[in-house]
Amino acid sequence: MEPIELKFFQQLKNDTVDHDFLLVYSDWLQERGDPRGEIIALECALLLDRHKNKAEIQERFDYLMQEQIDALNLSSETLEGMNLTWVLGSVIRIKVHNGEEACLTTLGKVVTNTRQLVFLFSLTLSGIGLSEVPEWVSQCSQLTELDLSDNNIGELPDWIGTFSLLQEFYLSDNNIAGLPNSLGLLSQLTLLDLSNNNISELPDSMVKLNQLTEMTIWNNSIKVLPDFLGKLGQLLKLNLGRNNISKLPVSIGQLSHLEKLDLWGNDINELPNSLSQLEQLQELDLGFNSINKFPTSLIKLRQLTVL
Structure with a gap:
């Protein structure tokens, strides 16, 4: 596990996730083609609730999350x-x-x-x-x-x-x-x-x-x-x-x-x-x-x- 992933894990575990760090981690994941990067970015946007196109963001978020669930092959x-x-x-x-x-x-x-x-x-x-x-x-x-x-x-x-x-x-x-x-x-x-x-x-x-x-x-x-x-x-x-x-x-x-x-x-x-x-x-x-x-x-x- 990379240092940035370890930091993310620690924040998840302690429920102390920092918004600025999340955006950095999101970019890091997206550079590597990991769909979780976009999911994190979208979730941050939904939490901030400052976007006029909130419905579109929610739809995209739900779509990507369903892909993640499907990827488990359960x-x-x-x-x-x-x-x-x-x-x-x-x-x-x-x-x-x-x-x-x-x-x-x-x-x-x-x-x-x-x-x-x-x-x-x-x-x-x-x-x-x-x-x-x-x-x-x-x-x-x-x-x-x-x-x-x-x-x-x-x-x-x-x-x-x-x-x-x-x-x-x-x-x-x-x-x-x-x-x-x-x-x-x-x-x-x-x-x-x-x-x-x-x-x-x-x-x-x-x-x-x-x-x-x-x-x-x-x-x-x-x-x-x-x-x-x-x-x-x-x-x-x-x-x-x-x-x-x-x-x-x-x-x-x-x-x-x-x-x-x-x-x-x-x-x-x-x-x-x-x-x-x-x-x-x-x-x-x-x-x-x-x-x-x-x-x-x-x-x-x-x-x-x-x-």
Whole structure:
């Protein structure tokens, strides 16, 4: 991807598209015979709403957009099985709600062979009965959001770690029993939802996920929390409810930004004094555990409003 394309992608992703830059990018595309260049120019003209021939501009824009859709070579049945979000001549989001093999195979061919999807940053394959992650998903290298929730996925492929830009990863309601070490390569991840699976342990490689602000591992089979948990220092919300945890690591006190901690429905019988170091903690759920005594040091948690 050329530098000017990278800049366009960043602006798309952050929803901070600059009008002057768009015109420069439009010219750059048109010089290369890319129809998206004219689409961008026309869309800018429509947004400015200063042209007397607005109807003609709209007609030309609609014609070019239909050409872009036709260029995907998707049957009407396949198109009906998904929602495509187009912005400035490119698809930025795909949400699939038809899990039939033919639909997924066709989409896979489009992903690997079509220029229009180079800026795809959000892919939702939720609730469509997947038993494994389709191989073609690995070609979506620009993804920042990936939703694979509510399927029958049993394991994640090692290539999942190649999504170097991924920020939000939804894997809830599957049959995942173990996590690959490559998960630790997702260095930009800020949200990870693993709730309602069969996970019994967290790989040591997850220590590298130091940009995480929200992690949900609700309703799994975790018995022991790793010491590296305290190194995930950007965490704001941590949900470990409905597991088999009996003890909290002392390192949990290092989560200095933590605001919400859910430990409901575990086997915890005592709390470490280090818990009192969570000075930003506002909500702490310890219901349905076996705790007989609370450390007096918890009085230091002055931000705590829900216990």
